[in-house]
Amino acid sequence: MIGRLAGLLAEKNPPQILIDCQGVGYEVWVPMSTFYQLPGLGERITLLTHFVVREDAQLLYGFGGEPERAAFRQLIKVSGIGPRMALAVLSGMSVDDLAQAITAQDAARLTKVPGIGKKTAERLLLELKGKLGADLAAPSAPASDAQADIQQALLALGYSDKEAAAAVKALPPDVGVSDGIRLALKALAR
Missing domain, CATH: 1.10.8 (Helicase, Ruva Protein; domain 3)
Incomplete structure (x- = not known):
């Protein structure tokens, strides 16, 4: 529904920001990787977004680039992973690190993210295998x-x-x- 926002950065309160789009202020939740790359207050900003409608809230999540948004969308498709948990994963590791962990089936790397336990990490590895990180080549494919x-x-x-x-x-x-x-x-x- 809302795919992109462009406006002035009005407030920064990690992990939430406020973007003023011609007089309308949008509260947007962003991963820390995007937060650290934000410009100063009052400067122009453009974010790709994902809009979540729940029974009790309408939430907007923002991302600095398409790889982050695509990873977020794959994460929230996993059973038991909501938008907040997906945001925590993307705040705890880069998209490339996540893709490498999925490709290598490295649960230990995922459990380093706060809120991700062993069972959740294994579920992520199982459900995202082939969907995230498939485009990354393995470091070296064995010959036999x-x-x-x-x-x-x-x-x-x-x-x-x-x-x-x-x-x-x-x-x-x-x-x-x-x-x-x-x-x-x-x-x-x-």
Whole structure:
């Protein structure tokens, strides 16, 4: 319904701002990533918005760019995630970080956001897989099933995507899973 607002920034009270659009003041909730990029009071501002109508309120959420708004819209489609929780996620991590966490299925990264517990993080990973972050290429795709298994084992042991990919890349192409894990762990221990 309201897709964009352009006007003068009248007030800043995190996470809410007031935009004066030719005499009409719109209260807009923004993630902290957008809040930190706002101009000074009285300056022109343009935000993309998402309008939420509830039984007890009509709320306007604003974003500095389309990737943030698209991520917000994907987040609120997840069962149990409302607009406030989606705003908290986008305030706690950038869209790129969120997409990487979804792609890597990294629940630990999501639980660092206040209000996101283990079950909620797992639900986000499950429901957003393939919808958010699918456009980001994996750091390095393993060449064979054995290499994929080795990389998954390293990720399960707590190594980062980057470390696991580098260790697998250094292995001989025809190595078995158990030998590959052992060799990768030796290489990572150095």
